[in-house]
Amino acid sequence: MENIRVICVDDANRPKEISEDKWPVKFEKYTIDKIMRLTNKDTKQFGILGVTLKEFSLDENNSPYKYYKMTRFKPLDSDEELLDILEREMTIGDTVILEKI
Numbered sequence: 001m002e003n004i005r006v007i008c009v010d011d012a013n014r015p016k017e018i019s020e021d022k023w024p025v026k027f028e029k030y031t032i033d034k035i036m037r038l039t040n041k042d043t044k045q046f047g048i049l050g051v052t053l054k055e056f057s058l059d060e061n062n063s064p065y066k067y068y069k070m071t072r073f074k075p076l077d078s079d080e081e082l083l084d085i086l087e088r089e090m091t092i093g094d095t096v097i098l099e100k101i
Contacts, residue, residue, distance in 0.1 A: 003054070004032040006073035017065055022056045024072060030055050036067060 008024040024030060034052040050067025052058070058066055 004035075005076045006030055006032055007076060008072060009074045010072040015065055018058065018062050022058060022062065024053070024056070024068065029076070030073065032073070035070070038067065 007029050008026050011024055011026040014020070014023045031054040032051045033054045036050050038046060038048055038050045049070035051070050051073070052067060058068075
């Protein structure tokens, strides 16, 4: 499956656990390499789509955060249909790792 290119549309409310150098900037383009429907029932993020980006790497220093919310990004036109399909078909706990074919 191909990488999904996105543009950041929401860089507000950066959690203090994530440093500025690991935080997406509004109107900048990024590459999603992993998508996961979040499964922690104890958080308000349960069931949302979380993504990792090739440009940043969240680690144990960013706990409890491991993913960025997909709603912070908008797919570039060519990837909109692919992302719509993934979002409809993913269930809780599913993970998709994207790589260039």
